[in-house]
Amino acid sequence: MIAKLTGKLDETGDDWAVIDVGGVGYLVHCSTKTLATLGERGEGCTIFTQLQVSENDMRLLGFASAEERDWFRLLDTVQGVGSKVALAILSALSTGELRDACAGSDPATVARAQGVGPKLAGRIxxxxxxxxxAMPGAAGGAMGGGVAAVSAAGGASADAVSALQNLGFKPAVAAQAVARAQEELGPDAAEGDLIRVALKRAAG
Structure with missing residues (x-):
């Protein structure tokens, strides 16, 4: 199986790219987020791939990271989620947002993706x-790592979590967002700065 391609970006479309590897052009279907990372035509790039074979088709799917590919594989196990829907979800949400939505039981976030209705989002x-x-990037399993980190830090972090909850965010989502903000800003970050960065992380 082709697991990764390293070459030059030859051409792109709305949901695909052609990667030239040693004179051979590989057509890969990608999310819009992955396409945005590939750079300009003629530039070098690396893309992680998944070969998908069906009775009537064979296609190569491309991802900016192994984590995105892992999420695609996981999404593809859900009934009603084919490659097109999975790529639409990965176009609408980052892997972190998708992880938080699933772990925090937040189907409304998943339903932001084109072609994903409330029923399918709930199933996902x-x-x-x-x-x-258990997915790459998760800290401490599900949302627990974020909650534990914030609880241990206390003070400004705990106040920031409370502020996000008052704005309507679920406790687990708020805790994870603040934990990420804490990692970005450092342990001595002020409450206001934590709230500002955490809002961006929680709202996506």
Whole structure:
């Protein structure tokens, strides 16, 4: 199986790119987020891939990171989520947002993706919520790592979590967002700065 391509970006479309590897052009179908990372035509790039074979088709799917590819594979296990829908979800949400939505039981966030209705979003969250914490980038399993980090820090972090909850965010989502803000800003960050950065992380 082709797991990764390193070459030059030859051409792109709305949901695909052609990667020239030693004179051979590989057509890969990608999320818009992955396409945005590939750079300009003629520039070098690396893309992680998944070969998908069906009765009537064979296509190569491309991802900016191994983590994004792992999420694609996980999404593809959910009934009603094919490659097109999975790429639409990965176009609308970062892997961190998707992980938080599943672990925090937040189907409304998943439903932001084109072609994903409330029923399918609910199924995705229900089936993947217990697996989200084991995905790459998860701290401490599910949402627990973020909650533990904030609880240990206390003070400004705890106040920032409370502020996000008052704005309507679920406790687990608020805790994870503040934990990420804490990592970015450092342990001595002020409450106002934590809230500002955490809002960006929680709202996506």
């Amino acid at each position: 969250v229900n089936e993947l919520k217990d697996k989200a914490g």
